[in-house]
Amino acid sequence: MKTIYLDHAAATLLDPAVLRQMQPYLTDQFYNPSATYLMAKKVRSDVEEARTRVAKVLAARPREIIFTAGATEANNIAIHGVMAKFPQAKVLVSAIEHDSVLEIAQQYNHALVPVDNFGQVQLDELKKQLTPDVVLVSVMYANNEIGTIQNLTAISKIIAEVKAERQKNKNPLPLYFHSDGAQAPNLLPLLVKNYGLDMLSLNGGKIYGPKQSGVLYVATGIELEPLIYGGGQEFGLRSGTENVAGIIGFSFALEKAAKKRAAEAKRLSALQHIFTQGLSSHVPTATITTQSGALHNVVHITISGIDNERVMMELDEAGIMCAVGSACSASSDEPSHVLTAIGLSDEQAQTSLRFTMGRSTTEANITRVINVLARLVN
Ligand code: PLP
Numbered sequence: 317m318k319t320i321y322l323d324h325a326a327a328t329l330l331d332p333a334v335l336r337q338m339q340p341y342l343t344d345q346f347y348n349p350s351a352t353y354l355m356a357k358k359v360r361s362d363v364e365e366a367r368t369r370v371a372k373v374l375a376a377r378p379r380e381i382i383f384t385a386g387a388t389e390a391n392n393i394a395i396h397g398v399m400a401k402f403p404q405a406k407v408l409v410s411a412i413e414h415d416s417v418l419e420i421a422q423q424y425n426h427a428l429v430p431v432d433n434f435g436q437v438q439l440d441e442l443k444k445q446l447t448p449d450v451v452l453v454s455v456m457y458a459n460n461e462i463g464t465i466q467n468l469t470a471i472s473k474i475i476a477e478v479k480a481e482r483q484k485n486k487n488p489l490p491l492y493f494h495s496d497g498a499q500a501p502n503l504l505p506l507l508v509k510n511y512g513l514d515m516l517s518l519n520g521g522k523i524y525g526p527k528q529s530g531v532l533y534v535a536t537g538i539e540l541e542p543l544i545y546g547g548g549q550e551f552g553l554r555s556g557t558e559n560v561a562g563i564i565g566f567s568f569a570l571e572k573a574a575k576k577r578a579a580e581a582k583r584l585s586a587l588q589h590i591f592t593q594g595l596s597s598h599v600p601t602a603t604i605t606t607q608s609g610a611l612h613n614v615v616h617i618t619i620s621g622i623d624n625e626r627v628m629m630e631l632d633e634a635g636i637m638c639a640v641g642s643a644c645s646a647s648s649d650e651p652s653h654v655l656t657a658i659g660l661s662d663e664q665a666q667t668s669l670r671f672t673m674g675r676s677t678t679e680a681n682i683t684r685v686i687n688v689l690a691r692l693v694n
Contacts, residue, residue, distance in 0.1 A: 319635040320681045324522075324613060324674030325460050325499060326639060330565075331524035337568045338526065341561040349558050350547070359560055366567035373574045374516070374533055375507045382532045382550045383563045387498040388416035389543075390517035390532035391454075393553060394494045397540025398452045399424040405451035405489060410437050410466070411657040412459050417496055418653070421454065429455070433659050434607045435464030439474060446478045448487050456496040457516075458504060461641065461654040461670060463606045463614030465504065468495060472512025492538060498522055498530075501573040502674070503581045503612055508533055518570065520562065524675065525569025529562035576675075584612040584673050587682055591615045591671070594686035599693055605658070605668070613673040618660065619693055622667050627692055634688045639670040 347356035349363050367378040374381070384390040395417065399407055409421045411428045412435055429442050437455055446453070453475060458465045475493050482489065494515040500506065501523045508516050515538070520529030534540060534553070546555030588606075592615060595602045605616040619627070624640040631638055641652040651665040660668070671685065 317635045319637060320685060321676060322636065322638045322671040322673060322681070322685065324677075325670070325672035327521055327527070328524045328674055329676070330526060331569060331572065334525055334565050334569045334572070338561040338565040341564055345560070349560060350549070363558055363560060363563055366563050369567040369571055370531055373501075373506055373570050375509060376533055377536065379551070380533055380536055382534055382553045383558065383566070384517075384530045384532055384550075384554055385528045385559065385562075386521060386530045387414070387496060387517045387519035389554070390519075390530050391416040391494075391496055392420045393532050393540065393543050394515045394517060394534075395420045395424070395452065395454060396543045397534075397553070398492055398494075398538075400541035401539065402451045402489070404449070406447070406449045407452040407454065408442070408445055408450055409454045410456065412461075412464070412654040413454065413456055414460060414496055414498070417454055417456065425449075429453075431464075431657050435459055435462050435610075435654070435658050437466055437471065439467075439470060442471065443474055446474070446491075448482065448485070448489065450478075450491060451489055452492045452494060454494040454496070456499075458497070458499040458611045459654060460499050461652060462616045462658065463499075463610035465610060466495075468511035468513065476512060499611060501570055501577070503577060503584070505577070506574070508535070514538055518566075520566040520569055523566075523569045523573040526562045526565040529559065529566035531566065580675065581612050584677070587673055587677060587679060588612050588615060590679060591673075591682045591686070594682065595689075598686050598690040601693060602689075605655075605660075613677075615671040615673075617669055617671075618664050618667045619669070620667060622693060624667050624669055627689075628669060630692050631685075631688060634692075636685055636688060639672070641665065641668060641670065 347359045349360040367381045370381050371378045406425045407421050408429050412431050430438050455466050479491050492514040495513055496517045498519040514535045516533040518531050521527035542553050544555050549555050592604050602617045602619045606614050628640045651662045655665040
């Protein structure tokens with residue numbers, strides 16, 4: 317039986333072309349990039365080339381790119397990095413952030429910014445919460461469960477206004493804007509300056525690159541307190557011998573994602589339409605959570621009366637892999653905080669399924685999923 321994989325928000329296949337770029341660094345180019353002989357210097361220059369490749373996609377400077385072990389680490393470095401420097405200050409995070417943002421924010425003076433029923437940050441609330449003691453705002457670019465894309469430009473405009481006000485009032489506290497962009501690169505542009513971002517987290521495991529690879533973009537001039545101390549690699553922000561194969565793989569994966577972005581967005585948008593139309597016609601008890609304007613690869617639904625765990629397992633037996641709630645969360649027994657934040661009840665959350673499409677997804681896949689789902693549910 318041919319399987320259908322619809323959990324691309326959790327993990328993507330490692331692109332064979334990316335793997336080929338990584339392979340030399342897993343074998344004969346094993347040298348420590350900090351060593352001083354010629355072979356190691358070549359590896360160092362390959363790492364720096366990768367940094368430049370990443371910077372280009374973000375329209376940033378190479379010195380602004382910190383290689384990390386994935387988005388969890390990047391998010392932790394960003395939030396700890398600012399908050400440890402300003403322990404009396406406050407961080408604002410949206411109510412639908414990934415746990416890797418929420419959990420580190422909870423270690424500090426923090427507040428949650430509410431979202432509306434579509435998962436959009438309530439800008440009026442954000443304005444109210446931007447008191448003179450706030451030093452950092454962290455709002456994800458695109459949500460991993462329901463696909464909501466935030467209006468980063470509008471948020472950064474509000475932040476700029478607050479900064480101007482602070483200057484007038486002689487409040488010396490800086491105000492930074494961080495975004496978790498883990499779900500974005502396959503479908504959305506990443507031009508950090510256009511969104512007024514000070515920091516952006518990205519992740520290789522979602523873009524057909526290696527897991528435990530990623531970056532934190534940190535705009536010039538921002539000083540962060542390191543989370544990991546040691547040999548001072550990555551400009552002192554992420555000590556430890558570099559994961560060279562991961563760095564090289566991430567850089568090529570990001571470059572490829574950027575190249576494919578426009579075409580994939582168009583293709584997946586069409587598939588998303590077919591998917592939601594098919595559900596409306598063949599699974600009338602399904603309600604689609606994902607709003608138009610959300611990430612084009614996400615179809616999040618609730619189906620009244622079902623036990624989502626059971627339907628997920630039955631789909632699995634039929635060769636269809638999808639998620640209940642979010643696969644990013646290790647404690648999947650609890651109702652998803654994202655679904656709660658957009659106003660779904662615990663009962664509704666327990667009837668939810670998430671399908672996330674990717675490069676391998678075809679129209680035939682979607683037709684089959686709808687047919688199987690209709691048979692299981694109706
Ligand atoms: N942020 C978002 C939005 C995610 O979807 C994920 C997914 O796992 C992460 C952060 C964490 O990434 P990782 O587990 O690879 O560190």
